[in-house]
Amino acid sequence: xxxxxxxxxxxxxxxxxxxxxxxxxxxxxxxxxxxxxxxxxxxxxxxxxxxxxxxxxxxxxxxxxxxxxxxxxxxxxxxxxxxxxxxxxxxxxxxxxxxxxxxxxxxxxxxxxxxxxxxxxxxxxxxxxxxxxxxxxxxxxxxxxxxxxxxxxxxxxxxxxxxxxxxxxxxxxxxxxxxxxxxxxxxxxxxxxxxxxxxxxxxxxxxxxxxxxxxxxxxxxxxxxxxxxxxxxxxxxxxxxxxxxxxxxxxxxxxxxxxxxxxxxxxxxxxxxxxxxxxxxxxxxxxxxxxxxxxxxxxxxxxxxxxxxxxxxxxxxxxxxxxxxxxxxxxxxxxxxxxxxxxxxxxxxxxxxxxxxxxxxxxxxxxxxxxxxxxxxxxxxxxxxxxxxxxxxxxxxxxxxxxxxxxxxxxxxxxxxxxxxxxxxxxxxxxxxxxxxxxxxxxxxxxxxxxxxxxxxxxxxxxxxxxxxxxxxxxxxxxxxxxxxxxxxxxxxxxxxxxxxxxxxxxxxxxxxxxxxxxxxxxxxxxxxxxxxxxxxxxxxxxxxxxxxxxxxxxxxxxxxxxxxxxxxxxxxxxxxxxxxxxxxxxxxxxxxxxxxxxxxxxxxxxxxxxxxxxxxxxxxxxxxxxxxxxxxxxxxxxxxxxxxxxxxxxxxxxxxxxxxxxxxxxxxxxxxxxxxxxxxxxxxxxxxxxxxxxxxxxxxxxxxxxxxxxxxxxxxxxxxxxxxxxxxxxx
Numbered sequence: 043x044x045x046x047x048x049x050x051x052x053x054x055x056x057x058x059x060x061x062x063x064x065x066x067x068x069x070x071x072x073x074x075x076x077x078x079x080x081x082x083x084x085x086x087x088x089x090x091x092x093x094x095x096x097x098x099x100x101x102x103x104x105x106x107x108x109x110x111x112x113x114x115x116x117x118x119x120x121x122x123x124x125x126x127x128x129x130x131x132x133x134x135x136x137x138x139x140x141x142x143x144x145x146x147x148x149x150x151x152x153x154x155x156x157x158x159x160x161x162x163x164x165x166x167x168x169x170x171x172x173x174x175x176x177x178x179x180x181x182x183x184x185x186x187x188x189x190x191x192x193x194x195x196x197x198x199x200x201x202x203x204x205x206x207x208x209x210x211x212x213x214x215x216x217x218x219x220x221x222x223x224x225x226x227x228x229x230x231x232x233x234x235x236x237x238x239x240x241x242x243x244x245x246x247x248x249x250x251x252x253x254x255x256x257x258x259x260x261x262x263x264x265x266x267x268x269x270x271x272x273x274x275x276x277x278x279x280x281x282x283x284x285x286x287x288x289x290x291x292x293x294x295x296x297x298x299x300x301x302x303x304x305x306x307x308x309x310x311x312x313x314x315x316x317x318x319x320x321x322x323x324x325x326x327x328x329x330x331x332x333x334x335x336x337x338x339x340x341x342x343x344x345x346x347x348x349x350x351x352x353x354x355x356x357x358x359x360x361x362x363x364x365x366x367x368x369x370x371x372x373x374x375x376x377x378x379x380x381x382x383x384x385x386x387x388x389x390x391x392x393x394x395x396x397x398x399x400x401x402x403x404x405x406x407x408x409x410x411x412x413x414x415x416x417x418x419x420x421x422x423x424x425x426x427x428x429x430x431x432x433x434x435x436x437x438x439x440x441x442x443x444x445x446x447x448x449x450x451x452x453x454x455x456x457x458x459x460x461x462x463x464x465x466x467x468x469x470x471x472x473x474x475x476x477x478x479x480x481x482x483x484x485x486x487x488x489x490x491x492x493x494x495x496x497x498x499x500x501x502x503x504x505x506x507x508x509x510x511x512x513x514x515x516x517x518x519x520x521x522x523x524x525x526x527x528x529x530x531x532x533x534x535x536x537x538x539x540x541x542x543x544x545x546x547x548x549x550x551x552x553x554x555x556x557x558x559x560x561x562x563x564x565x566x567x568x569x570x571x572x573x574x575x576x577x578x579x580x581x582x583x584x585x586x587x588x589x590x591x592x593x594x595x596x597x598x599x600x601x602x603x604x605x606x607x608x609x610x611x612x613x614x615x616x617x618x619x620x621x622x623x624x625x626x627x628x629x630x631x632x633x634x635x636x637x638x639x640x641x642x643x644x645x646x647x648x649x650x651x652x653x654x655x656x657x658x659x660x661x662x663x664x665x666x667x668x669x670x671x672x673x674x675x676x677x678x679x680x681x682x683x684x685x686x687x688x689x690x691x692x693x694x695x696x697x698x699x700x701x702x703x704x705x706x707x708x709x710x711x712x713x714x715x716x717x718x719x720x721x722x723x724x725x726x727x728x729x730x731x732x733x734x735x736x737x738x739x740x741x742x743x744x745x746x747x748x749x750x751x752x753x754x755x756x757x758x759x760x761x762x763x764x765x766x767x768x769x770x771x772x773x774x
Contacts, residue, residue: 055405057405058403058404059405062403062405062406063401064645065393065638066391066403066406069391069392072127073127073392074127075245076383076390078257078258078259078261079103080105080382081101086139090189091623093142094641095112095142095147096112096118096142097137097140098120098138099139100138102138103232103382103384104232104381104384105122105136105384106134106135106137106386107120107137109120109121113151116146116147116149117146117148117151118149118152119153120135120137120149120152120156121152121153121457122134122386124153125179125380125385125635126383126391128389128637129196129390129636129637130635130636131386131388131665132156132386133156133383134226134338134384135223135225135226136384137223137224137712138221138222138223139221139222139223139224140221141218141219141220141222142219144215144216144218145214145215145221146157146214146215147214148212148213148215148220149185150211152189152208153193154193154261155188155207155209156206156208156634157205159252159437160436161436161437161512161514162186162188163188164439164514164535165535166184166513166515166537167211168213168224168225168534169225169226169228170182170222170225171222171223171225172220172222173222174217174220174221175220179228183211184212184213185210186210186211187208187210188207188208188210189208189210190205190206190209191205191206191208192205196636197584197636198637198639208341211768217366220247221395223590225482227339227340227341227342227434228341228342228345228540228543230345232261232378232381232382233636235317235374236264238348239251240297242651243526245355247271247521248269248270248271249266249355249730250266250267250275250278250366250744251264251265251266251267252267252584254373254416255408256408257390258389258406259379259390261379261382262272262378263373263376263378263412264375265371265373265416266370266371266372266373267369268351268354268365268370268372269324269365269369269370270365271324274323276324281419283295285412285490289418291421292419292422327367327708328367328425328427328557329348329371329420329423329425329426329427330368330428330429331371331416331425331429332370332419332430332559333372333376333413333428333430334347334352335347335374335377335381335495336377336385336395336435337394337396337433338377338385338386338387339434340435340513340544342538343434343509344374344375344413345540345543346372346546346547348544348547349546351372352373352547353547353548360552364551364558367428367558369420369424371416373409373413373416376409376410377395378409387634391407392635392637393406393407395493397492399491399492399493399497400490400491405689408524412539417429417501417503427503427506427557428465428503428507428557429493429501429503429505430508430509430550431493431507431508431509432511433509433510434510435512435513437515438476439514439515439516439517440475440476440512440517440521441475441509441510441516442466442477442480442481443465443476443508443510444482444494444508445481445482445494445505446484446495446506447459447483447484458504462483462504463483464556465483466478466481466507468556469550472549473545473546473549474516474520474521474522474526475515475516475518475522475524475546476546477517485488486496486680494506494508501665502555514535514538515535515536515537515538516536516538517533519531519533519534543724552585643758672691686730708737746773
């Protein structure tokens with residue numbers, strides 16, 4: 043059993059770690075030593091029978107299988123590996139099996155899955171690849187079932203025990219001594235990403251690949267920049283220096299750069315004129331940020347990103363227009379360590395990185411920290427019109443989006459809400475595998491620390507989405523073939539393949555052209571208006587009244603301009619309320635870790651045992667006021683201070699409905715007294731004693747003076763009495 047190691051951590055890193063949450067600090071203190079590539083310890087020797095036994099292996103990049111138990115010659119129970127430094131998140135599996143005879147039908151039972159629902163109940167099949175059959179990934183397997191088993195989770199409480207789930211299926215080996223790989227979805231490893239990026243070397247004028255940061259194990263997190271004439275864009279050294287600085291530091295640096303450019307312009311006017319013009323062309327562009335693979339087990343999202351990058355690097359008319367109008371920043375793999383080590387959801391630290399965006403730690407969550415800083419820096423230079431995080435979904439079919447929602451009754455809020463829904467609506471018109479009906483727009487409390495919500499709230503990027511792609515496929519074959527379903531056509535299970543996932547990425551780019559000019563934007567918005575509200579037609583009365591004509595297709599058209607050009611009445615009719623349904627959002631996924639639940643329970647018990655701090659009520663000593671001949675007051679302590687204080691506190695401990703606070707203002711030389719009062723409703727229990735204020739020539743003096751009334755608040759009446767002794771305690 044590997045023990046946590048002592049790490050050489052710098053003083054700055056220690057300060058960064060000390061600012062992390064209690065759970066993250068605890069996880070780091072017991073984290074094992076992980077290398078940048080997956081390796082197994084050599085402290086044991088595997089001894090297996092040579093005959094009539096299948097041989098299992100998962101010691102390769104992205105593999106996940108902990109143990110195989112032979113039940114019989116034709117049945118094996120399989121146990122998956124937990125995510126690193128966790129006791130949960132078991133869903134992703136990827137292993138190899140070597141058989142000894144053929145044909146051989148074997149049943150496999152994966153017995154420690156944790157989700158209470160799965161697409162296997164809706165017809166999804168495991169993914170297999172036989173080297174003897176050509177080495178192509180295919181969906182195969184029979185008698186697939188997903189059900190709750192009787193194996194109790196070790197850290198569940200006795201009052202409410204929890205159990206694992208089992209995925210069972212059969213597979214027939216067709217060739218002897220064959221190697222067959224089994225996986226939940228198409229594997230996409232860290233090496234596959236760099237193999238793909240190496241094919242983009244011939245397009246140096248439109249793209250750039252740079253290292254964003256290093257992970258906990260030492261792997262590099264790459265960031266891809268795509269735009270036209272990228273050689274005139276800020277160099278990575280300049281961009282990285284801005285990212286390293288805080289917001290205030292970036293402002294100072296930009297001020298220095300402006301002064302330096304002004305001096306250079308005076309000295310070399312002709313030469314630097316071209317440089318400044320090229321800089322302005324990039325400053326006028328809009329920006330789009332795309333991230334993916336924060337959850338390693340959602341491998342289908344990497345194929346969607348690959349399709350997006352391939353489209354942007356292409357020579358089509360749409361790709362050239364997008365490179366001319368936009369600057370694309372793409373972080374294709376936010377969790378490289380988890381991908382290498384075969385995790386399903388967590389990082390090497392054992393935490394969900396998509397729940398660390400609100401306050402990421404520079405040392406413990408480096409990819410999230412620097413990606414958030416990258417978006418913040420980019421938004422200061424260019425208008426970021428879109429942010430999208432690509433995910434995979436293990437419960438629902440189709441592809442769909444989660445968006446945000448602004449609560450409010452103002453016209454601007456309603457305008458914004460309908461603009462947020464425009465892009466998902468157009469996605470459905472472009473690709474039938476995408477479902478606008480399944481897309482949800484809401485702000486959940488459990489998702490406050492996700493990238494989508496943080497970018498929407500903190501960075502104020504309104505088009506902030508999560509693109510979810512099913513690990514299974516769309517609802518019908520017609521949607522997969524991007525055609526309208528014919529009447530009477532039956533629906534049967536169909537799976538997404540690699541080319542379908544890549545097409546989702548390319549179609550995602552195509553819908554971004556609606557933000558390039560106002561003419562296209564208003565046409566799409568009119569179409570959305572007619573679909574959602576057929577009786578309400580999109581009017582252009584505002585444009586006719588002002589006499590404004592449609593802008594050309596080359597007009598720069600951002601979100602701010604779009605909001606100002608849309609009719610207010612139409613927006614108030616189009617906008618819908620916040621979605622009450624989460625839309626199948628996996629709210630349990632982030633906390634599906636027994637170790638974390640045990641920590642939360644123990645912390646709750648510690649807090650319950652810790653006695654609450656008692657608030658000591660301040661004692662207000664009774665002061666006796668006497669008038670002198672000159673009108674000044676002298677203070678004389680009374681002998682019955684404790685008795686009066688006890689009376690006041692005994693009164694305040696009784697149930698009180700209303701307390702009347704009386705302020706006595708006694709100017710010197712006047713017999714009349716002004717006593718305004720206030721009825722204060724209070725709860726039962728001890729209350730701080732109220733005071734009566736008397737003004738004399740010597741200043742203000744205070745003394746406890748409380749009158750108690752049961753029931754309804756009494757009517758206003760004059761409580762002043764010139765004969766009343768101010769030191770006399772009122773009879774209760």
